[in-house]
Amino acid sequence: MVINMGIAERKEKEKQQMRERILETAKRLFIEDGFDKVTIRAIAERIEYSPATIYLYFKDKNEILLALHAEGFERFYKLQQIILPIRDPWKRLREHGRIYISFALENPEYYDLMFIMRGPVRELKAKKEWSAGMRSFEFLKENVKACMDAGYIQRTDLDVAAFAIWSFTHGIASLVIRDRTANFPERLLPEIIEGALDFMMRGILKKNSK
Amino acid sequence: MVINMGIAERKEKEKQQMRERILETAKRLFIEDGFDKVTIRAIAERIEYSPATIYLYFKDKNEILLALHAEGFERFYKLQQIILPIRDPWKRLREHGRIYISFALENPEYYDLMFIMRGPVRELKAKKEWSAGMRSFEFLKENVKACMDAGYIQRTDLDVAAFAIWSFTHGIASLVIRDRTANFPERLLPEIIEGALDFMMRGILKKNSK
Amino acid sequence: MVINMGIAERKEKEKQQMRERILETAKRLFIEDGFDKVTIRAIAERIEYSPATIYLYFKDKNEILLALHAEGFERFYKLQQIILPIRDPWKRLREHGRIYISFALENPEYYDLMFIMRGPVRELKAKKEWSAGMRSFEFLKENVKACMDAGYIQRTDLDVAAFAIWSFTHGIASLVIRDRTANFPERLLPEIIEGALDFMMRGILKKNSK
Amino acid sequence: MVINMGIAERKEKEKQQMRERILETAKRLFIEDGFDKVTIRAIAERIEYSPATIYLYFKDKNEILLALHAEGFERFYKLQQIILPIRDPWKRLREHGRIYISFALENPEYYDLMFIMRGPVRELKAKKEWSAGMRSFEFLKENVKACMDAGYIQRTDLDVAAFAIWSFTHGIASLVIRDRTANFPERLLPEIIEGALDFMMRGILKKNSK
DNA sequence: CATGAATGAGAGTTCATTCAT
DNA sequence: GATGAATGAACTCTCATTCAT
Numbered sequence A, B, C, D: 001m002v003i004n005m006g007i008a009e010r011k012e013k014e015k016q017q018m019r020e021r022i023l024e025t026a027k028r029l030f031i032e033d034g035f036d037k038v039t040i041r042a043i044a045e046r047i048e049y050s051p052a053t054i055y056l057y058f059k060d061k062n063e064i065l066l067a068l069h070a071e072g073f074e075r076f077y078k079l080q081q082i083i084l085p086i087r088d089p090w091k092r093l094r095e096h097g098r099i100y101i102s103f104a105l106e107n108p109e110y111y112d113l114m115f116i117m118r119g120p121v122r123e124l125k126a127k128k129e130w131s132a133g134m135r136s137f138e139f140l141k142e143n144v145k146a147c148m149d150a151g152y153i154q155r156t157d158l159d160v161a162a163f164a165i166w167s168f169t170h171g172i173a174s175l176v177i178r179d180r181t182a183n184f185p186e187r188l189l190p191e192i193i194e195g196a197l198d199f200m201m202r203g204i205l206k207k208n209s210k
Numbered sequence E: 001c002a003t004g005a006a007t008g009a010g011a012g013t014t015c016a017t018t019c020a021t
Numbered sequence F: 001g002a003t004g005a006a007t008g009a010a011c012t013c014t015c016a017t018t019c020a021t
Helices: A002-033 A040-046 A051-057 A061-083 A089-106 A108-116 A121-127 A131-149 A158-177 A186-204 B002-033 B040-046 B051-057 B061-083 B089-106 B108-116 B121-126 B131-149 B158-177 B186-204 C002-033 C040-047 C051-057 C061-083 C089-106 C108-116 C121-127 C131-149 C158-177 C186-204 D002-033 D040-046 D051-057 D061-083 D089-106 D108-116 D121-126 D131-149 D158-177 D186-204
Strands: none
Touching: A002 A040, A002 A051, A002 A061, A002 A108, A040 A051, A061 A089, A061 A108, A061 A131, A089 A108, A089 A131, A089 A158, A089 A186, A108 A158, A131 A158, A158 A186, A158 B158, A158 B186, A186 B158, A186 B186, B002 B040, B002 B051, B002 B061, B002 B108, B040 B051, B061 B089, B061 B108, B061 B131, B089 B108, B089 B131, B089 B158, B089 B186, B108 B158, B131 B158, B158 B186, C002 C040, C002 C051, C002 C061, C002 C108, C040 C051, C061 C089, C061 C108, C061 C131, C089 C108, C089 C131, C089 C158, C089 C186, C108 C158, C131 C158, C158 C186, C158 D158, C158 D186, C186 D158, C186 D186, D002 D040, D002 D051, D002 D061, D002 D108, D040 D051, D061 D089, D061 D108, D061 D131, D089 D108, D089 D131, D089 D158, D089 D186, D108 D158, D131 D158, D158 D186
């Protein structure tokens, strides 16, 4: 019995590993060649398995996308935690903004899937998996609330303020990711982004604070 | 002669109308079912013509997308002009923001094509048609500059400030269009958007102005 | 009545002219861009009429091909007549060979249609229009017979000898036209052809003649 | 292990057989209905598979044509080797001619593809695959040279003489294959061909030899 | 006489998915 | 557990042809 459990566990672990290999590959294709190139065949080819094998680990293509989606949110959430140690709410919020954008730009494929792409999300809403996104939004709200409590931000409806901030960072991220920044020379882009972030955050800061 | 002219004119008009029906249908499919579902066949089916007929009005699928793209920017640019009469730069800028978002939300298909979609833009960049987008950005910069000159906005790098504002409005628009606002009850959305816009604009306003 | 006849005649002439314009255009397309490019649309475009108009002058595309075919044979036959004045049968035959090849190389599109292409011929056989080809073959036979009678060529079955000669010239023509002469540098081709013709004709010549 | 090898081998063999079925079918369509009718769909229909299946065995349509082409030249070359044992150059050359024509008439699909068809050859030339054809031509030249050395054929430029002979046999083959022999009753055709071959070969033979 | 408008048929090709082995 | 083999459904696009005007 114990032995069987051991075997079962190992099997389970192997299964999990295979799933991850598939996801990893899907993600890479996604990054490198764009969404259209994420075909079952292409994934299969890269991991040197047959297309049919993929279906042993995922019900269909959509499930792969969904899993990627979930994984993306997981990473995103974890990454955000690194701001927790920052005591000062205002500094924490600024860092929150920075980290949001850097996640987006360093993981454009995830970000795209999570916040831009159309396809997979439809069914998510039904399946309430959007809750993953919600959790992050709540996290932001807490941060904003702390800033209000500490007098850094003018008291406003919390949802409104958080949505505004989110919109702003998302705006930057999605313009860059979807390549609408041709106006600027590429090499200047980082400092323009940095500057824009500063510009907005400074604005949010309450007039007479500090 | 006059009669012939009349006929020719009518024919021309009918041709134009057909083009627009096609574009309209493409737009609708686009927003309803996503880019992938914008197929020649689907368009043809909806307007109850054969696929081959489409090709009498457009060279190929890409031309349809390009036409939509161009038309979108045209409308967008024209719409923006209505803020010109507003004298006060600050009020003008606020209105600019409002109008930007309302264009996006009222013409989500166009907006998506213009500022979010990936596909068709690639070739556009090469073809300098992105200049249409540039023109609008320049327009925004002028507006921002006027605000700085009038002391409404802290003097900052113009590109940076304009990019920040654009990012913000684009962020709102694209979150809504790509359906990432499930956190909020749909009926509250308009006032949340309005509130967020206010919140940000108030922020941008120079501390000691007014 | 007389007047009507005049009008009818003129109409007929105009109709004929239009047919020829179409044929001419078809031929040109044929030469310039190859068989595949001979589409009704392409023809129509070049003569600046609508595709539908073509059908007022020809029943269908095949009829155009057939007409071209006939025209080709007509020209071919006429061209061959220029050897008639040559008295000496042997010299006449040699010239026959030369003229055959030069027709082929100077009118490759016709030649191809007449002697190589597959498509249009099927129905020709049924319609006995191949008689045009036959007539030319008979002409060759007469020439060969004269050579035999004059002792230039060993007496053999006339059909056999004529077929052999025809095969030879056709072989050269079709290898060149269908581009199987890559072995030879292009500039040498003319003299190789000339040489081959000489080589074969000299061969045919009866051993002890002259 | 042995068993697996057996299975692998069998699979490989089956795969090869399928490829050959496809090629065979393509060939047949080709000769029966002409090049235009060689469509992926038509092939699929005949072998009672779906069009998509074809693509499991060939990258695209062109690859099928290329494979046929290559196979054709391979067979052709091999077939020609059977004249090698013939010692006497003249007899060898005669046999060469006979074998050329019989290859053409027994494998009209291959012959057409190799020496008549227009389409696929274009790209071949670039890819040097025409070298296969060249090899055969060189083989002929050797044969002709031997005949000259042995005094059977008047000394002439080797290229010229070989080209002449090739043209002749090709002429016969292509007239027959492309169905321009309606002048003759079908049943007499074989002996006419045989006769023509004799007629020409006898001609080539040097006057005072033997 | 001429044609604008339309289309059915059909081409090559790709993909997610299934299923017997 | 893995897969080779197969396919239905789709895609974009082209062409010869028709017909009402």
